[in-house]
Amino acid sequence: MDGCWLLLLGALLLLLPPLLLMEAFGALRFRLKIISYCALCVLLSALAVPVCLLKSGGRSADNMSVVRAFGRVMKYVYGMRFEVKGLENFNIEGPCVVISNHQSVLDMMGLFEILPDRCVQIAKKELLYAGPAGIVAYLAGVVYINRKRTSDAKSIMAEVAQTMLKENLKVWVYPEGTRNNNGDLLPFKKGAFHLAIQAQVPIIPVVYASYHTFYNQSRNLFRTGKIKVEVLPRVETKDLMEENASELTEKCYTMMRETFFQLSNKADETRGSVLAAQ
Numbered sequence: 001m002d003g004c005w006l007l008l009l010g011a012l013l014l015l016l017p018p019l020l021l022m023e024a025f026g027a028l029r030f031r032l033k034i035i036s037y038c039a040l041c042v043l044l045s046a047l048a049v050p051v052c053l054l055k056s057g058g059r060s061a062d063n064m065s066v067v068r069a070f071g072r073v074m075k076y077v078y079g080m081r082f083e084v085k086g087l088e089n090f091n092i093e094g095p096c097v098v099i100s101n102h103q104s105v106l107d108m109m110g111l112f113e114i115l116p117d118r119c120v121q122i123a124k125k126e127l128l129y130a131g132p133a134g135i136v137a138y139l140a141g142v143v144y145i146n147r148k149r150t151s152d153a154k155s156i157m158a159e160v161a162q163t164m165l166k167e168n169l170k171v172w173v174y175p176e177g178t179r180n181n182n183g184d185l186l187p188f189k190k191g192a193f194h195l196a197i198q199a200q201v202p203i204i205p206v207v208y209a210s211y212h213t214f215y216n217q218s219r220n221l222f223r224t225g226k227i228k229v230e231v232l233p234r235v236e237t238k239d240l241m242e243e244n245a246s247e248l249t250e251k252c253y254t255m256m257r258e259t260f261f262q263l264s265n266k267a268d269e270t271r272g273s274v275l276a277a278q
């Protein structure tokens, strides 16, 4: 492992000159910081691959704890602190579907901060081609879907409903289906909710506060910061059927959006105008 840390240190030193240059140029600085973040993800992944192979010999959800340990290095490098509420809501026997909002590539830090054991994510298939990061995600049991081929994605998720029960897995889905940094949540895709209903497992919503105070792509802002996170109480799906998926989606969306605004200290403008109209 000593070799690994030396390699890591060497790479960080290599990243230092570009980081200094960034002080002078806003846009360049922002880009370099994002690139260095991705490079660190790739580097940590490359270090984690052999450890995963030694631990499990191949693809296994047990490897996710290795990836989580390596992933937790990133928050120290980028000066992110987390304030987590409701972590005890993860303490449930058996499988469940975890859903959370997805703002940026920085979410990897927030993910590994609270990721429970034996929890795998659903990811877009393009991530498989991100070199070592794609490989380590595959080794840790990440399920890849092609978002453009809905019917394929649905059948893969139907298989996941079976495997999560068989192998006692939690599955983490970003129901917005893409990154979104607009200060609100995008409407949710329904796959996560069909998955929970098919497997008859609870949903655990997780909300990360808006990053707007320290990260904003359009303003080239990427500083250190504190991220409030709340793990909400489980939403049961027992006895729900396929036709209940839309209302379940709506219920979770409303709950998470309210929490998102609370955590981000913002007024819910839409709700305000709806109330005014009544």
Ligand SMILES: CCCCCCCC/C=C\CCCCCCCC(=O)SCCNC(=O)CCNC(=O)[C@H](O)C(C)(C)COP(=O)(O)OP(=O)(O)OC[C@H]1O[C@@H](n2cnc3c(N)ncnc32)[C@H](O)[C@@H]1OP(=O)(O)O
Pocket (backbone or CB within 6 Å): 040, 041, 042, 044, 045, 048, 067, 068, 070, 071, 072, 102, 108, 121, 122, 123, 124, 127, 133, 134, 136, 137, 140, 142, 145, 146, 147, 150, 153, 154, 155, 157, 158, 173, 174, 175, 176, 177, 178, 179, 188, 189, 190, 191, 192, 194, 195, 245, 246
């Ligand atoms: C070493 C450490 C450091 C290294 C770090 C690097 C290594 C990392 C390692 C490890 C961490 C990995 C982390 C990865 C993170 C990745 C994040 C992403 O990639 S986010 C993008 C992909 N995720 C999704 O897209 C969400 C899942 N998407 C869905 O669930 C969608 O619903 C989907 C794709 C299944 C369909 O999407 P639609 O765009 O067609 O929209 P819809 O409205 O949901 O569905 C259309 C109709 O189909 C029905 N439907 C959907 N799913 C169904 C189902 N399963 N069964 C039946 N009907 C279904 C719906 O009810 C709807 O029909 P009606 O409108 O209601 O009539």
Ligand SMILES: CCCCCCCCCCCCCCCC(=O)OC[C@@H](O)COP(=O)(O)O
Pocket (backbone or CB within 6 Å): 038, 039, 041, 042, 102, 104, 105, 106, 107, 108, 124, 127, 129, 130, 131, 132, 133, 177, 178, 179, 180
């Ligand atoms: C051979 C080296 C190839 C290098 C490629 C550089 C890739 C950088 C790897 C960073 C991996 C971090 C994982 C990111 C997960 C993530 O945040 O993915 C975004 C998707 O959720 C949503 O996609 P989108 O619809 O594009 O917003």
